[in-house]
Amino acid sequence: MTYGAAGEGVRVKAKRNTRLEALLVEFGYTHENLADAVNSAAAEMFGTHANCTDRHVRRWIAGDVQWPWPRHLVPLQNIFGRTAQEMGFTPRKTSRVPAHPTRTKPATGHRGLPRRDFITGGLAAALGLELIPAAGRLGSSDVERVRAIVANLYRYDHALGGGALHDVATEALRHVQSALNQCTFGDRVEKLMYAAMGDLAASAGWFAYDAGRQTAATHLYREALQAGALAGDSMLQARVWSNLAMQARLLHRDREALRMGCAAVETRQAKNDAWLMALLHCRQAVGHARAGDRVRAQRSLARAESAYERTQGRPAAWLSFLTPAELTGLAGAAHLALGQQRRAEQLTLSALQMLEPRFERNRVYYTVQYAQALIDGGEIEHAAVQAGTAVTLAERVRSGRVRGKLADLRRGLQQHTHVPVVVDFLEETGQTGA
Template identity: 35%
Template sequence: MIREPFGQALRRIRGAKGRSLRQLAKAAPVDVALLSRIENGRQSASESVARAVDRALGADGELINIQRLEAAQRPRKAVASDPMRRRTLMTGAVATAFAGLVPPPMAGASPGRVGSSDAGRLQTSAVRLYALDYQHGGETLWQAALSHVAEGYSMLEHGLYGPTVEARLLKATAQVQMCAGWLAFDSGRHDVARSCYTEALALAKQAGDSEVETHALANLAFQANVLGNPRQGSRLAEAADRAAALSEGFPRLPIIPQLRLALAAALTGDASASGRALTRARRVLDRDGDKPTQEWCTFLTPAELDGLDGTCALELRQSDRAIRLLSDAVAAHGDPYARNRALYRVRLARALLDASEPGEAAASALAALDDLQGSVVSWRVSSELDDVARRLTPHVRDQAVANFVSRYTGGHTDPASTEGNV
């Protein structure tokens, strides 16, 4: 029997060391929202997380031992590689769609002769996964994408094909690798995401494919921005912009690097540079908006640019502008883009808090919870919502705020119940 749960032990040791949750997250490094969920008992710690925080806190193996005891006492489940194991993690429409996206295990067998249709099948799987991500977030989907990545590599290494098929297969595997990276990123699996992006970049170099190269560099830039490294994000975005200049016939593609540059500039407080990058992005959309584009670029609509423009305004502390743009973005995102709508609702709540409007912020955060109730599972949405909940807690005398905090914490409105989110 475990005398003290891992989350409680983590909070005790962290407090004794005088470390805030954010300081620990940076030192480990582990996502702060994940640590918050672990401390509050809403999620179990993996051994890798236990090792990281044990090392960062100098706990001499105490946290590792507790995690191992907890893991040993949990009921055993089917092996993770079994598609039926994956389906138990999902419900409803997501599970139904996911079941058809996991390829059968190849069990080490040679795939034999490979044709263009096999590459096309990989690309189609990526398209379907992106569509599900827009609706539900990446949490329940990234494993499926990695299954297709493994299938692509198996065909490349063991299949029989000619030069034309090889080129198509390299591109298709790189595209599904990018999809896996994006879904892993949206699930907070940053090490998996970075590995996928760098592997896709290597495949793009082998294939001489500037489109995938642009995509990989732009996503690495986005990840750097989100993880608090905007100078690295800016450098990667500039490299993506150079790669995009070599790509012809890919409408909307040049928008992506400009959006990454805009956010990197906003994060460093450079409003002028951020504005210039956003202006360039809108000009490309005005030029290419009516042209057919790759599936992973279809989210680049005027509504999405409003949302990203509003995000930059939020980082630049331009509250009124952020509220206007984010409100427009929320209104324009329908159910097929429920994940993005939830994200912009949370950011609108942040902007309203900056403008000293806690009641309206709580209303926006409640609407985001409604989207999450609709099977959206996204690390980005959840981590930003954790921060909003922390900021709203001191305003619980406002009825709208009290309603949100009560629903968010499952009825526990004591401000101390959100201490782990600080």
């Protein structure tokens, strides 16, 4: 087998792909139209343009290309609702076969978001893992590929939740670990690769945490800490300590969470990175509030605001959620823990109003927080309405953490069954798992 300029497999004796040709006729696509459709689907699914042209389509039909790149193949599956083989493509021995498409009919008119299960299956094939060598020598370009994997994963995390991404991220991590064990590299690339691998491990740990898989999250965070130590990456270590603090807080180990958060704040990198420092102080504020320390909570909130005012440029991929809406929502969480429900209600509502549409999971999370503040303030009917909104929004998100918050909210509302709107909510959501 030889390889074409674009890197796709090319056979010497090409056999025309009549199956794909028939699909174009059946669904009314020209070569140009199909290329546009692939690019649109890729942009929606992966956040990047697939650079597909009518020339690619002609080569597929002519049989010059037996197995397209994943960035083209996965959108094709979603467009036609067929597996790669059903579209007439033939995998090589080393080809990564994407999951079976869930779409049974081609999209017509405006394309909405792809189905969640298809995204998580297709994303595994489109992360570019096959471009990271399993043997030979690793270079700086391979480091960038690992960094790109993390950025791609976080594009979906904000909308789908960690439950949709934990397995995919863990698979990617094991692939990178294998490359580090099997390949050769220089000292500079070694440190960079360990830092990138630690970034991926910490991300996988976050997805596991959000999915409710706390044992897996702890294991992955430890791997990230080890990689951070080998790379000499203090920012990565501060990030992991912060995430471990969040996990401890989720497991009701509040004092341990505060100590871990303090360890993260004291790292040199955290002190030099305003984005990270803003997040750390916000999380510490919530921790101090849960411990009943109003003075320290307010001091941490003030420090978070001051740090955020010093931020410049764009944050790292894992910090892309840190917007004014997020800081306001975390301030609301701190005030709610302090029993200041009116201020918590105001801040959380403001956070929801500022939150960008792409942060679907956080919208559910803060809608639940808003409903809880309303309950604490005695506005039970309004709280029940907001709880219903949260349940509806949560149908699009796979997050064990959010499901846990919804369950807590539901139990809180069960104390108010004398309110008709609450009874309606409990009856309507009785089978939803909320």
